[in-house]
Amino acid sequence: MPVHSKIKLAMVLKEVEKPEDFKTFEISTIKDSYYSSTQIEIAKFISTYYFSSLGEALGLFIPRRRLPTHQDVKLEEISEKKESLNGALGNAPYELPKLSSDQEKAYQEILTKDRSLLFGVTGSGKTEIFISLMAKTIKEGKRAIFLIPEISLTPQMQNRLEKYFGNRVVMWHSKLTKNQKDRYLNAIYSDEIDIVAGARSALFTPLKDIGLIIVDEEHDDSYKSMMKPRYHARDMAVYIGNKIGAKVVLASATPSLASYYKYDVIRLSKPFIQTKKRYFFVEGTTLTNAMIKRLNYNFKTDEQSLLFVPTRGNFKYLYCQKCGVTHLCPFCSVGMALHRNVRHLKCHYCNYTEAIRETCTHCGHTPLTSQRMGTVEAKEMIEHSIPDMVVEQFDRDSITTPSKLKKALKRFEAKESHLLLGTQMLSKGHDYANITLSIILGIDYLLGISDYRARERAMSLLIQIAGRSGRAKSADVIIQSANQDFFELYLNNYEAFLKDEMFFVEDMYPPFRSLARILISHLKEDKASKVTLDIVTKLKEFKEVEIVGHGKAPIERIANKFRFNILLRSEKRSTLLRALHYVNNPAIEIDMDPVEFS
Ligand SMILES: [Zn+2]
Numbered sequence: 187m188p189v190h191s192k193i194k195l196a197m198v199l200k201e202v203e204k205p206e207d208f209k210t211f212e213i214s215t216i217k218d219s220y221y222s223s224t225q226i227e228i229a230k231f232i233s234t235y236y237f238s239s240l241g242e243a244l245g246l247f248i249p250r251r252r253l254p255t256h257q258d259v260k261l262e263e264i265s266e267k268k269e270s271l272n273g274a275l276g277n278a279p280y281e282l283p284k285l286s287s288d289q290e291k292a293y294q295e296i297l298t299k300d301r302s303l304l305f306g307v308t309g310s311g312k313t314e315i316f317i318s319l320m321a322k323t324i325k326e327g328k329r330a331i332f333l334i335p336e337i338s339l340t341p342q343m344q345n346r347l348e349k350y351f352g353n354r355v356v357m358w359h360s361k362l363t364k365n366q367k368d369r370y371l372n373a374i375y376s377d378e379i380d381i382v383a384g385a386r387s388a389l390f391t392p393l394k395d396i397g398l399i400i401v402d403e404e405h406d407d408s409y410k411s412m413m414k415p416r417y418h419a420r421d422m423a424v425y426i427g428n429k430i431g432a433k434v435v436l437a438s439a440t441p442s443l444a445s446y447y448k449y450d451v452i453r454l455s456k457p458f459i460q461t462k463k464r465y466f467f468v469e470g471t472t473l474t475n476a477m478i479k480r481l482n483y484n485f486k487t488d489e490q491s492l493l494f495v496p497t498r499g500n501f502k503y504l505y506c507q508k509c510g511v512t513h514l515c516p517f518c519s520v521g522m523a524l525h526r527n528v529r530h531l532k533c534h535y536c537n538y539t540e541a542i543r544e545t546c547t548h549c550g551h552t553p554l555t556s557q558r559m560g561t562v563e564a565k566e567m568i569e570h571s572i573p574d575m576v577v578e579q580f581d582r583d584s585i586t587t588p589s590k591l592k593k594a595l596k597r598f599e600a601k602e603s604h605l606l607l608g609t610q611m612l613s614k615g616h617d618y619a620n621i622t623l624s625i626i627l628g629i630d631y632l633l634g635i636s637d638y639r640a641r642e643r644a645m646s647l648l649i650q651i652a653g654r655s656g657r658a659k660s661a662d663v664i665i666q667s668a669n670q671d672f673f674e675l676y677l678n679n680y681e682a683f684l685k686d687e688m689f690f691v692e693d694m695y696p697p698f699r700s701l702a703r704i705l706i707s708h709l710k711e712d713k714a715s716k717v718t719l720d721i722v723t724k725l726k727e728f729k730e731v732e733i734v735g736h737g738k739a740p741i742e743r744i745a746n747k748f749r750f751n752i753l754l755r756s757e758k759r760s761t762l763l764r765a766l767h768y769v770n771n772p773a774i775e776i777d778m779d780p781v782e783f784s
């Protein structure tokens with residue numbers, strides 16, 4: 187329709203009476219795409235729960251496409267085609283993976299549940315179970331969505347899926363070219379696709395008759411969108427599954443505490459391939475000569491190694507080298523960040539501040555440090571000491587595109603490089619069959635960051651990284667930590683960790699309490715501050731909503747704008763939502779169920 191004399195594309199949400207008090211135009215043409223009523227309902231939920239406009243929420247979805255004209259004829263043709271396809275599929279001997287008795291047991295149990303959490307150690311053969319579930323779904327005339335974190339969308343995964351499902355599976359992600367996207371969409375529209383595997387956005391493709399949604403690596407934070415609408419794809423998968431009557435299977439070797447608490451857990455404990463792993467704990471915070479020697483030995487004996495260096499966050503924390511304890515906020519149990527220029531420590535949840543300490547409150551050791559080693563320093567040290575060793579740097583600075591990831595993995599697989607050196611990225615879903623030595627530096631740092639899930643994130647990360655080695659052969663894992671007791675206790679028993687962790691978060695954090703964060707940013711600091719205070723005043727009317735803290739955000743400025751935030755907590759989600767809708771306005775951004783607090 188013409189708006190300011192331009193033809194605009196719009197969608198019709200509902201039919202209304204022609205208004206009398208202003209002029210309207212006729213719709214000039216009708217496109218053949220549309221949103222189904224289910225898509226619109228889900229978008230409405232997203233816009234209400236995650237605080238976006240309906241347009242922004244609908245923008246996540248790819249519309250359906252209407253059948254061409256002469257519908258009757260076409261419909262007949264299509265149903266015939268479908269029958270012949272179904273027939274073909276029915277007879278097509280999908281070379282299904284043979285399940286071990288443990289896998290078979292888990293598979294049968296999943297079949298009895300609408301929603302479940304498959305909790306299986308790395309290498310326990312979850313993928314075979316997924317493939318069996320997908321094949322069964324297709325046999326029943328339905329389709330499947332398989333969500334994996336973007337970084338795990340590797341050629342390895344693609345090959346595995348294509349081996350079973352041929353060209354009836356597409357890999358859907360944000361880096362597709364327009365051509366690829368159009369080709370895949372056409373295939374989806376003409377019902378030639380049974381499985382869409384992909385990152386977050388795969389959830390919103392126009393695939394019809396979905397009978398199964400799998401969310402692999404469900405603990406991964408990349409499922410949470412950091413832009414409006416700030417939805418969590420795992421939680422949306424569960425919501426959508428409920429809505430359309432599809433089975434939902436979440437899976438992880440280190441499930442999130444929230445999912446472990448909320449869903450029926452199905453255990454798959456025995457690794458598919460039994461290998462031996464030896465763990466060694468060492469103290470310190472940097473790469474030592476002994477470690478370099480050990481790396482060199484592995485290199486000389488033609489074996490491959492992995493070296494993990496924790497990501498350099500935006501903040502430093504005061505850390506005790508002796509007992510490995512980071513100084514925590516007494517009210518929030520999260521690490522207090524060091525603001526050296528103003529010489530104080532600050533809690534980024536409640537804004538409590540105190541003077542910089544010299545002595546560890548836990549063991550009395552002096553002085554406390556805030557030093558950590560980065561990937562660049564580690565790489566330089568190794569290349570200096572072992573000149574022939576080829577180091578593959580694996581972090582966001584070096585692996586910037588899917589093709590770079592592909593190439594790095596290929597070189598490592600072909601043994602052209604000998605050491606994978608990197609950050610958190612190393613922990614994500616790749617198989618490196620030949621790693622026999624893993625060194626994990628400075629893991630204690632992660633225990634003390636200002637995040638209520640710091641322990642969960644550190645423990646899960648350690649298990650995921652350790653799980654990358656010893657896939658085919660036995661391996662040594664060297665862990666640099668002064669918290670040996672903590673890590674050792676749970677290293678082979680993540681479930682025990684989850685059970686204990688529940689006590690820590692019980693009266694403070696999700697899944698027992700709902701959290702929301704309000705972000706305010708403005709070019710003028712006083713304006714941002716005023717908006718914040720106004721919102722806080724309004725929020726005080728809601729007695730059941732606790733204002734944990736408010737003030738400057740941990741990262742005080744981005745793109746010239748001053749950032750303020752308010753952290754809220756409530757026992758009841760509905761109360762929190764009511765308060766947030768009451769204060770919501772265009773000057774603020776609301777992050778429901780936040781996973782990131784900078
Ligand atoms: Zn100490």
Ligand SMILES: [Zn+2]
Binds near residue numbers: 516519533
């Ligand atoms: Zn605090």
